[in-house]
Amino acid sequence: MNPIRRPLIAGNWKMNAGGQDGCALADAVAKSVKDSDQVDVVVSPPFTALAAVAHVLDENKSKVTIAAQNMHAEPSGAFTGEISSSMLKESGASWVILGHSERRQLFGETDEMVARKVSAALASGLRPIACVGETLDQRDAEATLEVVARQVRAFVDELAKQPGFGVIAYEPVWAIGTGLVATPEDAQAVHAMIRGILGESSDELAQQTRILYGGSVKADNAEGLLDQADIDGALVGGASLDAAGFGKIVEAAQRLAPRTDQG
Ligand code: PEP
Numbered sequence: 001m002n003p004i005r006r007p008l009i010a011g012n013w014k015m016n017a018g019g020q021d022g023c024a025l026a027d028a029v030a031k032s033v034k035d036s037d038q039v040d041v042v043v044s045p046p047f048t049a050l051a052a053v054a055h056v057l058d059e060n061k062s063k064v065t066i067a068a069q070n071m072h073a074e075p076s077g078a079f080t081g082e083i084s085s086s087m088l089k090e091s092g093a094s095w096v097i098l099g100h101s102e103r104r105q106l107f108g109e110t111d112e113m114v115a116r117k118v119s120a121a122l123a124s125g126l127r128p129i130a131c132v133g134e135t136l137d138q139r140d141a142e143a144t145l146e147v148v149a150r151q152v153r154a155f156v157d158e159l160a161k162q163p164g165f166g167v168i169a170y171e172p173v174w175a176i177g178t179g180l181v182a183t184p185e186d187a188q189a190v191h192a193m194i195r196g197i198l199g200e201s202s203d204e205l206a207q208q209t210r211i212l213y214g215g216s217v218k219a220d221n222a223e224g225l226l227d228q229a230d231i232d233g234a235l236v237g238g239a240s241l242d243a244a245g246f247g248k249i250v251e252a253a254q255r256l257a258p259r260t261d262q263g
Contacts, residue, residue: 001226002138003209003258007168007231009250010042010067010129012097012214013242018211022049023056025243030060030084032247036046039250040233042095042129044239052148067095067129070103073116075124076179085124095127097235099151101173111154118155118166128166128233129212130155132194135148136174144172145193153187164208168194169235177237184231187213191230217247226256 001007017025022045034042040116044067045053059066068091071084088096098121099114114130132151134144148170159166170190172182182190191211199206213225214235225231233253240246 001232001253001256001258002061002207002229004207005232006038006040006254007257008040008042008212008224008234009209009246009253010044010095010097010169010212010235011246012044012067012069012075012235012237013046013240014102014237017239018046018049019052022046023052025241026053026056026064027060028243029246030057030062032243033064033250034060035085036064036142036250037063039253040065044069044097045087045247047091050088050091050093051064055111057092061158063114065095066093067097068093069097069100071096071098071121071126072119073113075120080123085121085126086233089124089126089147093126096121096133097129097169099131099155101131101133101171101176105173111151114151115155115158122158122162122166128159129169130159130166131169131171131214133171133173133176133215133259137175139172139174144190145251148190149193149197152194156197156201156205159198159209161255163202163205167210167212167233169212169214170198171235177216179216181216181221181225182213185239186229187225191228195230217249219252222249223256224251226260228252 004014021077046117068088212233
């Protein structure tokens with residue numbers, strides 16, 4: 001971790017923990033992370049639970065904030081089944097996960113679509129967590145750096161408009177939900193490459209942008225990853241559905257956290 005960047009741990013609940021389950025999970029997360037004052041903590045419920053989770057966090061006087069898991073790039077219109085950035089904000093979200101590999105692989109999102117969403121999120125004051133990462137085939141073909149660089153370059157100009165407001169999550173697709181995790185050294189090498197691309201735009205962008213690692217992060221492997229110079233936090237899927245386990249990942253970040261004022 002780097003003293004300039006405040007650690008961020010974000011839970012991606014995916015299509016789990018809606019309704020009452022989501023409220024109970026949010027309540028448990030709020031209680032389990034309440035002493036971690038040097039770490040930004042985010043939870044990402046399904047759309048239908050956003051407002052209820054916001055209410056629960058409010059009742060707990062919690063600093064935990066909320067991300068949505070996707071949005072449409074247009075502000076309104078004839079897009080049946082879609083949801084806009086302003087609707088997410090009204091429901092209590094201040095962040096939005098964009099370009100998750102499940103969106104790219106299962107719902108056909110392209111680099112260009114992700115860039116448009118990043119742009120729309122920033123324009124409306126919603127903080128994007130823009131996801132990138134290579135598939136197993138791409139990794140086996142030793143194309144990791146090339147693929148991730150292409151994905152980052154698609155939206156870097158958008159992030160450059162507000163340095164530090166957006167976040168990047170490097171999530172190797174082969175590590176998501178598989179129990180396989182990148183070694184801290186391999187993850188660090190990709191994060192350093194991403195920071196290099198940010199640096200081509202400006203030093204400020206490179207220094208201020210938090211780059212999270214995601215892919216089978218658990219309480220027992222978090223510390224090694226978070227200890228790397230360019231890993232500023234984690235995007236956590238499966239392990240974020242258990243408040244105690246998620247709390248332990250936040251505690252690991254808290255132990256390693258430099259004292260900073262970024263928020
Ligand atoms: C994710 O879906 O963003 C993720 C990282 O999942 P998991 O932690 O379960 O691998």
